[in-house]
Amino acid sequence: MEHIELFFKSIFIDNMVFATFLGMCSYLAVSKKVSTAVGLGAAVIFVLAITVPLNWLLDQYLLQPGALSWLGEEYADYDLSFLSFIMFIATIATMVQLVEIVVEKFSPSLYNSLGIFLPLIAVNCAILGGSLFMQSREIATLGLATTYGVGSGIGWFLAILAIAAIREKIRYSNVPPALRGLGITFIITGLMAIGFMSFGGMLTGGDDEVKKEDTTAQVEAAKKIEETKALADNTIKVIE
Amino acid sequence: MGLISKKDAKLITDPLADNNPITIQVLGICSALAITAELKASIVMAVSVLFVLGIGNVVISLMRNIIPSKIRIIVQLVVVAALVIIVDQVLKAFAYELSKTLSVFVGLIITNCIIMGRFEAFALANKPWQSFLDGIGNAAGYGLILIIVGFFRELLGSGTLLGFKVLGDPIEKTGLYAIGYENNGFMLLSPMALIVVGIIIWIQRSRNKALIED
Numbered sequence: 309m310e311h312i313e314l315f316f317k318s319i320f321i322d323n324m325v326f327a328t329f330l331g332m333c334s335y336l337a338v339s340k341k342v343s344t345a346v347g348l349g350a351a352v353i354f355v356l357a358i359t360v361p362l363n364w365l366l367d368q369y370l371l372q373p374g375a376l377s378w379l380g381e382e383y384a385d386y387d388l389s390f391l392s393f394i395m396f397i398a399t400i401a402t403m404v405q406l407v408e409i410v411v412e413k414f415s416p417s418l419y420n421s422l423g424i425f426l427p428l429i430a431v432n433c434a435i436l437g438g439s440l441f442m443q444s445r446e447i448a449t450l451g452l453a454t455t456y457g458v459g460s461g462i463g464w465f466l467a468i469l470a471i472a473a474i475r476e477k478i479r480y481s482n483v484p485p486a487l488r489g490l491g492i493t494f495i496i497t498g499l500m501a502i503g504f505m506s507f508g509g510m511l512t513g514g515d516d517e518v519k520k521e522d523t524t525a526q527v528e529a530a531k532k533i534e535e536t537k538a539l540a541d542n543t544i545k546v547i548e
Numbered sequence: 549m550g551l552i553s554k555k556d557a558k559l560i561t562d563p564l565a566d567n568n569p570i571t572i573q574v575l576g577i578c579s580a581l582a583i584t585a586e587l588k589a590s591i592v593m594a595v596s597v598l599f600v601l602g603i604g605n606v607v608i609s610l611m612r613n614i615i616p617s618k619i620r621i622i623v624q625l626v627v628v629a630a631l632v633i634i635v636d637q638v639l640k641a642f643a644y645e646l647s648k649t650l651s652v653f654v655g656l657i658i659t660n661c662i663i664m665g666r667f668e669a670f671a672l673a674n675k676p677w678q679s680f681l682d683g684i685g686n687a688a689g690y691g692l693i694l695i696i697v698g699f700f701r702e703l704l705g706s707g708t709l710l711g712f713k714v715l716g717d718p719i720e721k722t723g724l725y726a727i728g729y730e731n732n733g734f735m736l737l738s739p740m741a742l743i744v745v746g747i748i749i750w751i752q753r754s755r756n757k758a759l760i761e762d
Contacts, residue, residue, distance in 0.1 A: 437652060
């Protein structure tokens with residue numbers, strides 16, 4: 309249940325692009341055609357799914373205050389968290405390089421479709437952002453970290469797919485010349501972000517509604533009591 | 549003007565308008581949008597980027613002849629990460645509240661495409677002094693947009709500037725609020741940052757027809 313909740317939360321509510329604006333640069337630059345957008349989106353899911361759990365391990369056993377206690381008592385109060393930026397980005401850069409080599413070796417066709425995008429990904433803020441948010445939100449287990457990585461990747465994928473599809477269609481529309489290209493993309497993304505905000509109540513909304521029902525039920529009950537009282541009064545009057 | 553020739557001055561002034569990193573080069577959008585709900589955060593972010601890009605460009609430019617081109621991305625990332633750690637630690641020490649507001653976005657300066665973009669496009673091929681000017685110019689262009697967006701979002705969203713109630717007090721109904729003015733809370737939400745930048749791009753391109761895309 310925890311996994312499903314985090315999964316949907318990272319796709320829709322905390323969507324990388326629409327809620328936190330991560331990976332906007334490649335989102336704007338590579339969204340002119342649906343096919344390239346799909347390629348980059350797939351690569352982002354892939355890399356996020358690998359790097360977030362890896363960085364979770366790093367954070368847990370190396371960087372957090374007291375994380376080094378597995379080395380012995382005297383290391384227990386070391387706090388290396390100021391090194392997290394450099395460690396995370398090094399992990400990401402090496403992983404991207406490794407993934408590139410492995411994919412090239414074992415699946416040339418996948419390499420050809422992802423190839424150009426993989427080096428781009430090392431500097432995509434969505435990837436580093438995934439790891440940093442994982443750290444600041446204190447995700448508890450390795451499994452949850454993986455879920456979070458995959459979920460945010462899928463969220464990013466959906467966003468770039470949607471904007472690419474819209475940009476392909478908008479070529480046939482009559483946009484004011486000065487807004488063409490970048491300007492209109494910004495405004496559409498803004499509107500899409502407003503749309504995505506409606507997902508905000510998806511997980512918390514349930515609780516609120518229950519409370520509302522409670523209050524309405526109470527109000528109704530109170531009304532009924534009053535009505536019955538009034539009825540009783542009336543009947544008493546009639547009897548008199 | 550002994551140190552700065554005409555050509556060098558252009559390195560600083562170009563990115564402010566006609567070659568602005570955000571509206572024309574489309575670099576460094578992420579942080580520009582996420583932290584502009586308050587003017588103060590925008591200014592701090594602009595200054596941080598100015599520091600990182602100015603120094604980083606000089607460092608990369610000094611090392612440009614000894615960096616093997618195959619691993620240059622990792623070298624660049626390490627230089628930026630080291631500079632960003634300095635910024636982060638300084639912010640945590642002297643402006644703790646603010647560093648909480650900026651949260652992960654200080655760390656994300658590392659992957660701010662402006663920085664990598666300027667390293668790749670300029671610092672790797674130019675002398676340290678020119679690289680420094682280019683870094684300062686681009687960071688200033690970036691900061692300019694950040695401050696404009698932050699100004700409008702804070703003014704229209706919460707009626708304050710840098711925390712001062714410039715439009716009067718909404719609760720005691722003074723100033724503009726006395727005649728029925730209301731804050732537009734929508735401006736504080738993240739989607740409006742995108743729309744504000746979109747409008748800035750619109751205005752800039754209608755003033756300078758050469759920038760219009762086809």
